[in-house]
Amino acid sequence: MELIFEKSVEERKGARVPGGVSVPADIPPHLRRKEPPSLPQVSELDAVRHFTALGRMNFSVDRNFYPLGSCTMKYNPKVLEKAAEEEGFLSAHPYASVIAPEKVQGSLRLIYELEEMLAEITGMDAVSLQPMAGAQGELAGMLMVRAAHEAAGRVKDHVIVPDTSHGTNPATARMAGYEVVTVGTGRDGLMDYDEFIRKLGPSTAAVLMTCPNTLGIFNPAVDKIAAAARGSEAFMYCDGANLNALMGKFRPGDAGFDIMHVNLHKTFGTPHGGGGPGAGPVCVKEELREFLPVPRVVKVKDRFEVVEDRDGSIGRLSCFFGNFGVLVKAYAYILLCGGEGLELISEMAVLNANYLKEKLRRFYEIPFGEGCLHEFVLSASGLKKHGVSAYDVAKFLIDKGIHPPTVYFPLIVSEAMMIEPTETESKQTLDAFAEAMKEAAELASRDPEELRRAPRGAPAGRLDETGAARSLKLASLE
Ligand SMILES: *Cc1c(COP(=O)(O)O)cnc(C)c1O
Numbered sequence: 001m002e003l004i005f006e007k008s009v010e011e012r013k014g015a016r017v018p019g020g021v022s023v024p025a026d027i028p029p030h031l032r033r034k035e036p037p038s039l040p041q042v043s044e045l046d047a048v049r050h051f052t053a054l055g056r057m058n059f060s061v062d063r064n065f066y067p068l069g070s071c072t073m074k075y076n077p078k079v080l081e082k083a084a085e086e087e088g089f090l091s092a093h094p095y096a097s098v099i100a101p102e103k104v105q106g107s108l109r110l111i112y113e114l115e116e117m118l119a120e121i122t123g124m125d126a127v128s129l130q131p132m133a134g135a136q137g138e139l140a141g142m143l144m145v146r147a148a149h150e151a152a153g154r155v156k157d158h159v160i161v162p163d164t165s166h167g168t169n170p171a172t173a174r175m176a177g178y179e180v181v182t183v184g185t186g187r188d189g190l191m192d193y194d195e196f197i198r199k200l201g202p203s204t205a206a207v208l209m210t211c212p213n214t215l216g217i218f219n220p221a222v223d224k225i226a227a228a229a230r231g232s233e234a235f236m237y238c239d240g241a242n243l244n245a246l247m248g249k250f251r252p253g254d255a256g257f258d259i260m261h262v263n264l265h266k267t268f269g270t271p272h273g274g275g276g277p278g279a280g281p282v283c284v285k286e287e288l289r290e291f292l293p294v295p296r297v298v299k300v301k302d303r304f305e306v307v308e309d310r311d312g313s314i315g316r317l318s319c320f321f322g323n324f325g326v327l328v329k330a331y332a333y334i335l336l337c338g339g340e341g342l343e344l345i346s347e348m349a350v351l352n353a354n355y356l357k358e359k360l361r362r363f364y365e366i367p368f369g370e371g372c373l374h375e376f377v378l379s380a381s382g383l384k385k386h387g388v389s390a391y392d393v394a395k396f397l398i399d400k401g402i403h404p405p406t407v408y409f410p411l412i413v414s415e416a417m418m419i420e421p422t423e424t425e426s427k428q429t430l431d432a433f434a435e436a437m438k439e440a441a442e443l444a445s446r447d448p449e450e451l452r453r454a455p456r457g458a459p460a461g462r463l464d465e466t467g468a469a470r471s472l473k474l475a476s477l478e
Pocket of ligand 1: 070168
């Protein structure tokens with residue numbers, strides 16, 4: 001597909017404003033523009049075609065299957081957008097929460113109740129909706145760990161992170177000022193317990209585990225790990241970004257975790273990708289409540305009030321209450337699904353992943369674990385003998401109308417492909433994906449050159465991905 005960005009033609013006009021464009025009289029002359037702005041001169045039709053063509057180059061869940069591991073690219077019901085667009089939510093001024101809370105009781109109630117719902121779902125005692133991303137939720141958690149140790153006069157210098165944790169985990173521990181101590185993974189896909197015990201000590205601040213880990217495997221020994229951590233006065237942190245594996249089945253708060261974050265934009269009703277708005281609420285046990293970020297919504301008799309400042313709090317993480325629209329969607333989603341619905345979501349997410357894992361086992365090596373939860377990791381290293389890599393398979397899938405899985409992560413699996421089908425996909429879609437993966441494996445032995453030429457049908461084929469991120473070119477496609 002070719003897309004030309006320079007469409008401007010001298011004197012071509014898109015719309016005529018009745019009465020012409022006039023400058024408001026109260027703009028002082030020295031602030032007025034001397035030259036007309038240099039805008040593209042295009043017709044309305046030119047503009048419509050241009051943006052429609054751009055939109056079609058976008059890959060989205062609304063058009064195709066998107067099994068991007070650890071990202072939960074599931075379908076979110078459109079009715080949730082309606083909820084977020086309710087006039088009362090949409091037109092509430094953020095400062096109303098400060099100067100006229102009586103005018104935004106509904107919004108404050110929603111915040112208060114969503115916190116309660118998440119506490120119930122996670123088995124925690126208190127929640128803050130302030131963080132605007134999963135990684136920011138992690139940072140909030142790690143700053144609370146720091147604050148709690150300092151308040152108790154404990155000297156700590158490192159955080160233990162298994163090597164199957166999400167990439168943000170070690171980065172966050174480091175940002176909070178801790179050294180990162182990595183623990184390896186056994187053949188069962190679980191954190192090596194003996195190595196963990198060797199590395200755990202009085203200066204361990206926390207154990208930060210992605211749960212389930214990035215292999216999609218749940219560690220049945222979390223309570224044992226938590227008990228050991230407690231013995232060293234270390235907090236247990238659960239990265240619960242992918243709660244669609246656990247909801248209704250397992251509450252981290254019941255298994256000894258002290259802190260966790262959840263990603264509302266993965267599990268609870270907000271589509272994401274491309275840097276859209278998110279929310280990564282942080283949930284804690286009673287012991288850490290006083291350190292939660294501000295502001296807090298509190299209930300006084302039957303009214304809701306906002307507390308702006310509190311002793312002990314790690315402070316503010318975002319303006320007002322973060323991405324409020326995302327919170328509205330999560331609230332509506334939880335009410336819509338109900339407890340049973342949330343449990344069914346976990347069952348379907350896990351069933352879909354296991355179904356695919358078993359189908360693909362015939363064509364690809366699955367290095368860890370028998371079963372899995374919401375995702376699994378396979379290895380394309382068996383194709384190496386044909387000179388084919390996981391990258392080539394990923395590119396081949398694009399021509400099949402499928403978004404490639406996460407590749408080359410986790411690092412402990414060579415030629416890794418991390419696949420998360422999510423709960424919203426049908427058996428037919430999963431079968432079509434398995435078929436495409438089988439075709440890729442067969443093509444690798446029959447005609448590897450062909451596979452290495454993929455994708456043929458995409459607007460851009462094989463990019464210099466590092467270069468594309470560092471020197472972004474937005475005005476042309478070469
Ligand atoms: C997505 C994800 C994160 C990071 O969440 P962001 O909202 O992208 O910052 C952290 N941990 C896990 C396990 C994730 O899947």
